[in-house]
Amino acid sequence: QVQLVESGGGLVQAGGSLRLSCAASGRTTGTYATATAWFRQAPGKKREFVAAIRWRRGITLYADSVQGRFTISRDNAKNTVYLQMSDLKPDDTARYYCAFGDVPVMRQENLFASWGQGTQVTVSS
Secondary structure, three states: OEEEEEEOOEEEEOOOOEEEEEEEEEOOOOOOOEEEEEEEEOOOOOOEEEEEEEOOOOOEEEOOOOOOOEEEEEEHHHOEEEEEEOOOOHHHOEEEEEEEEEOOOOOOHHHOOEEOOOEEEEEEO
16 A cells, blocks of 8 residues: 655746655555546646656656646656746645555546545636
8 A cells, every 4th residue: 555645735836836745655666557637627627637657767748738837857766756836826726635546547547546635726817
């Protein structure tokens, strides 16, 4: 079982930046399919994929809505994944969750076995 703790959320003005962190503990050793992803959910909306990264090869994937503005990275030694968010927009306001698992498709949320509690990001206009 893997435990995930997100941090770094907050209130920021449009155009600003935030960096989210997802620290993993427990049985984090994995395979070439092991990945951590960020999803987000705004009030009244379905949870949506944001970005993901493979632990071993560092392969990344982004939603079209954040491509070029968000960067996902990992620090294997710290078992931590980061989401650097720049040029934030009010539409980015949501609760951001990280997820961990051995998954063939990184944008498919139902494949991830472990989830954090989330961190709130609010972007004011």
